[in-house]
Amino acid sequence: MLFSPFTLKSVVFPNRIVMPAMCQYSAEEDGLALEWHYVHYGSRAVGGTGCIIVEATAVEPRGRISAQDLGLWDDRQVEPLRRLVDFCRRQGAVMGIQIAHAGRKACGPELVAPSALPAGPDQPTPRALSQGEIQDIVGQWGLAAKRAAEAGFDLLQIHGAHGYLIHEFLSPLSNARDDEYGGDLPGRMRFLLEIVEAAKAHWPEDKPLSVRLSAVDYLEGGLTVSDTVQIAAKLKEAGVDLIDVSSGGLLPAPIQARPGYQVPFAEAVRRGAVIPTIAVGLISTTELAEEILANGRADFVALGRELLRNPYWPLQAMGNQRENWPFQYRRAARN
Secondary structure (H helix, E strand, O other): OOOOOEEEOOEEEOOOEEEOOOOOOOOOOOOOOOHHHHHHHHHHHHOOOOEEEEEEEEOOHHHOOOOOOOEOOOHHHHHHHHHHHHHHHHOOOEEEEEEEOOHHHOOOOOOEEOOOOOOOOOOOOOEEOOHHHHHHHHHHHHHHHHHHHHOOOOEEEEEEOOOOHHHHHHOOOOOOOOOOOOOOHHHHOHHHHHHHHHHHOOOOOOOOEEEEEEOOOOOOOOOOHHHHHHHHHHHHHHOOOEEEEEOOOOOOOOOOOOOOOOHHHHHHHHHHHOOOEEEOOOOOOHHHHHHHHHOOOOOEEEOHHHHHHOOOHHHHHOOOOHHHOOHHHHHHOOO
16 A cells, blocks of 8 residues: 555645655745755655655744744745755655744744743743734735745645644634634634635645644643544535644643554544545554555555655665666665
């Protein structure tokens, strides 16, 4: 199953291996991609990764996790990403990009969030967004989607996980609003659904749209798997094609990380919302990856840290067959 193709809309994924978005903190301060990004992502494309999702890319400058994050808030940022996409696609990879806003976990002097609640002890208190500001940020997400399309990406992912701005709206632990963007779950997911609508207005209809979610907060009173299944079902109704299921990140919490520890969340969303999912969470062996796919627990597996360690993991997992390797490297393949 690991090396079987999968089709979403017009995009055919050559295999089920995903490189998830992982920040590199290596862009210029104006958000432009640099040589590091070409080597980093290009190596994984050459190595046989089926889908590469470029790191969290900010929709506005104050939404960056670090001052060296990639950005898509300016038209000048499109061309360097287009060159990256063109090279990686020539190696056979499907190219995605994750667009994001860090909210109260951003690096700048002005932190914004749904409510004036900090991200943890000794963390700065953000300023609560007005409704007008919320609409402005929704618009920035739409423009970032437009620029992602102009750069030629095959898949667009909206980052709604790990304690960043969308997740802050979704969780009752960080959203204490009493207007239409707070309160019950439908109110708390309004911001995300408006972002999806804004993105779809600019994103090609024949290309897939993904959302990354933190399935649980690991804290009493926080998001549960049941909540996330409901959110995913609403996202499917709104036109989202794929859910990347992670967990945690909102507040400090006890997490017992082990190989495949987040896979049950992807399985619950896949079955409960009837939507394709990406499973993540210390997946590093072909045996675990194949088990996840063969048992219908997810449709894709994301190998984050393993692909950082070994960009040629997919080629090696194929059995080092010469025909699967780039011709430049075939002398090294073991038949």
